[in-house]
Amino acid sequence: MDVAVSGASGLIGSALRASLEADGHQVVPLLRPGRPGRGIAWDPEHGTIDASGLESIDAVVHLAGEGVAAGPWTHRHRTAVLRSRVDGTRLLAGALAGLDLPPSVLVSGSAIGYYGSRGDEPLPEDAGPGHDFLARVCIAWEAATAVAEDAGIRTVHVRTGMVLAPRGGALGPQRPLFRAGLGAKAGRGTQWVSWIHLDDEVGAIRHAITRADVAGAVNLAAPHPVTNAAFARAFAASLGRRARLTIPRLATAVPFGVGQLVDSLLFASQRVAPDVLEQTGYRFEHPELAEALAHV
Template sequence: MRIAVTGSSGLIGSALVRSLEGDGHDLVRVVRSSPGPGDVRWDIDAGIIDTTNLAGVDAVVHLAGEGIAAGRWTEDHKRKVLESRTKGTALLSEALAALDRRPAALLSGSAIGYYGDRDDTELTEASPPGNGFLPEVCRAWEAATGMAEAADIRVAHLRTGIVLSPAGGALGKQLLPFKLGLGGRAGGGGQWMPWISLDDEVRAIRFLLEADVAGPVNLTAPRPVTNREFTRTLGRVLGRPTVIPIPSAVAKLPAGIGPLADNLLFSSAKVLPTVLTAAGFTFDHTELEGALRDLLDRPAA
């Protein structure tokens, strides 16, 4: 297949590109600067995308967007988070809809942030959105694919959970303090953490490139865990104590991450991959401990 990918240098995008290229697929990278031969250059702020090399692509995976945790949640950063997703998605969707030969599928990034803070409620793709900034971003992000859907391109919204990889993301940032014995639960630790291994994230995206699935798809492992269970399990895998909790008041101090803490550390969403499993996808990692041992190359005790 000939597949275009935005966000190809990110944690998920780079792993996806390696996997696809390793199996002989033809990759077209959509980049903001220094395009190589065959790449597509775009400028989201200027509303410009060079569609020359998009001609003939079979599918598009859209993963680009300003990092949620790339900075403190100032009004400027929140604007960048929103507009990088809505403007970029709308620009790409319009360009794909205008092609003479349109791709069969657009897999467009989204996130479990769609559901907001929902305590112990089990959440599926049919669940309504939550309240707050991240749910608002996700709703607008998904709505921005409208032109592609109107052009009869199959659109799947990838509501991705916490992607586990030692190379980056939430796990990558936690490894050092946990290895030093400084890891601990966030607050009371009862908040749900829908996780997925990077390997399964890539496998799920590849599955959706060809599966007849449209609409929202939760990319999370079938067994979410609480923050308390995640903390204990990571400590057990690393052989380190996890007795120092992170009080919510400390995380919200100016030296911490402020309002971001509520959304990333202390909110709860028990998200289940109903659509993905119903479509026939099989996870390699269903249990957190096994996933962490594989990712960190730690043998079972």
């Protein structure tokens, strides 16, 4: 199987590439200008892509986008987050729709931010969207694949939760603090955290590629979300520490977009259910948090 991947050098993309290549599949990365290596040239900022390189590709996985937590949520950064997802997705979907031999499936990135902050409400794939910035980004991001769907390409929107990985990811910036005994819950810690181990992130994407009955929104989150307080305790315990501190909600009042970023990442509550994955036979390698943290 030949699989084209955008964002192939990122946390998820590099793990997906390694997994596919280990099983004998060929991964063809989409490469921006100036990036070394062999692949399909594309430049989302200028709206160009070498569509001929996509002919006869079996599947496309689209993961590229500006990092949400790459900086404070200034107007400039928020614009970059939105445009990098919508413009790149629209460009790629349009190129696929115009092919003589299009892929059978497009797996396009999204996030559980689609749902907004919803308290204790269970959130399967058919739950409605939220209204905050990240929800609006995800709505527009998913809508940008429409031309590929209209062309008959099976399209999957993988709504990813907090990814747990040995290096980088959501745990990267927190690990030194927790290791130093400075682990903390956010506020009361009652908000829900929906997480997924990197192995299952990759496994679920591969499941979406190969299962013809998987289409539309798919929640990529483990079947057992936990509260923020429980996550802090488990993460600290995995490092032989305790999480005794509390991050006050006052932290969200910091100006220049920092407060909005903190509020979205630490205080949003999303109790996500991976109904589609479970109903189509996906078996999680790491369904329980304590074991997943021990593994990473």
